[in-house]
Amino acid sequence: MRNTIVLVRHSTAERFSANGDLGRALTPEGQEQAIELGKLLVKELGPSVDCLVASHAVRAQETADAIGQNLKIENLWMDRAIYDSDVDSLREIVHSCERKTLVIVGHEPTISVFAAALICDDCPGRELVYGGVPTASAIVLKTDLPFDQVCCGSCDLEAFLHAEIG
Secondary structure, three states, X not given: OOEEEEEEEOOOEOOOOOOOHHHOOEOHHHHHHHHHHHHHHHHHHOOEEEEEEEOOOHHHHHHHHHHOOOOEEEEEEEOHHHOOOOHHHHHHHHHHXXXXXXXXXXXXXXXXXXXXXXXXXXXXXXXXXXXXXOOOEEEEXXXXXXXXXXXXXXXXXXXXXXXXXX
């Protein structure tokens, strides 16, 4: 059975917050997007995932919570490293997972850069992650490797999901 990594960019958030960038919450539209994204993930992955790791930013936490309204999450935790991480930091999170399905909820440009690094060079659709991904999007990757061996170019792009509302 192949392992699955899902990279999610948080849903639409308010532009400003009195609590700074970390405190930016989802807009009502962003809440709807995140719920819809959860429904799309259920169709793609099935009713549950093993692990979900989200940035500690409010908008990422709210996206993870809304996704969880439709998708059962076995293990959920926040990781401060996701907020201002790089490819190596996200790879460490992947390497620490011992399950079959991992969802990471984070921010741009890190989500698209990490996806581009993981997707094999000849994989169809790879260009979808170039230049960034829109809010409320999920990049579903598959690999035959155990998570602790995932490296650049070791994943196939299984699906690119985007929550449309309205």
